[in-house]
Amino acid sequence: MSQVHVHTKINGDTTEFLCEADEPLLDVLRDRLGLTGAKEGCGTGDCGACSVMVDDRLVCSCLVLGAEAEGRTIETIEGMADGEKLHPLQQKFLDHAALQCGICTPGFLVAAKALLDHNPDPTETEVRYWLAGNLCRCTGYDKIVRAVMDTAAEMRGA
């Protein structure tokens, strides 16, 4: 099987990689590029643990082929903090203890950032629907939702 040569931009950095034609972007990120923040929970688009942004759309990277990334702009959890300074969502997840095992956390953060970029003042219902594709088996969601609502309020005030 011949590999596909892909040129892309990930978290602002021009990147190129070789991948198999049927290789998911998630596997490229994790196994070829060392970006292990996106997690594989289900591999079938149900759990959201592999959430990334592709050309400003929130997607599951397990449901994107690496070959599709040619010329696209990709943002992952690794690009969320500004150097050592955490994104407000990351800080609020810590403040609210909105995580236990942490497997779902990168996906929740990427998805929540996509929501706040698109809607800075969401209702709790909007937060819950937007994040319905991110599964957490530890916290029961309330702390996550509170952390997102609190971040939104703080960012609106800032």
Place this chain on the structure above:
Amino acid sequence: MRFEAPTTVEDAVSLLAAESGMARVLAGGTDLLVQMKSGISEPDLVVDIKRIAALHEISEEDGGFRIGAAVPGIALGEHAGVKAAWPGVVEGTELIGSTQVQGRATMVGNLCNCSPAADSVPAMAAAGAIARVVGPNGSRDVPVEDIAQGPGKSTLAKGELVDSVLLPARPDHASDAYLRFIPRTEMDIAVVGCGVNLVLDANGTCTDARVALGAVAARIFLVPAAADALIGTSVDDAALDAVAAACSAAATPIDDKRGTVEFRKKVSGVLARRAATIARDRAKGTA
């Protein structure tokens, strides 16, 4: 497996037609990649149609809207014109999966996956949507309800793809609605789905209607008896009772873990009644 990403529909058709093994079209990939991962589908060629610029467009055509095959659900929901004219089609499409899935999944992909439970298809069938099928011998227009042959099996010939769907022009006082039953509030597959599209005259009398059911037969289908029960009425309780009875009678579901035959037949009628009520109120501007 080979991966190709042509930039024209003609090139996509040529690639699909020339492949001797199994060829699959990749739009949003939310069905295809799951099928590849599970081994249900092992294509020799995947043709990504998202590099074809025209297929990303929602364009006005003859007073209606042509939706390209690469338009994801989230983009359809962001289009004010389509949302105003065809709220039922948009709400059906927006029910497909999570926010992440909406960023990828397309209405045309939902159609071509040929699931009897596809959420966008009953609303499209009720709308009278027409798929444009392009193949080695040119293009043909096909009513969306004729695209599926059965679960997972389409009527498309080798080398053919659906490049877009046309939602027709809207007269005044017209609207539509889609409802589905699932045992939870989000992220599930329809146990029953129902799309209703109707046109009222200035006095509120129904002059045209189409009703479609999903998940209660091997294919999504129209229920002409339900449409006939609406036409000529003010969509009052008697008409709604008749719509419900027609839909319950038309449903030929299977028993499975998600619903029994008896339950699905009853719910077909309940959803048809409710969807017709919503479509009526939207058409009157009172929804």
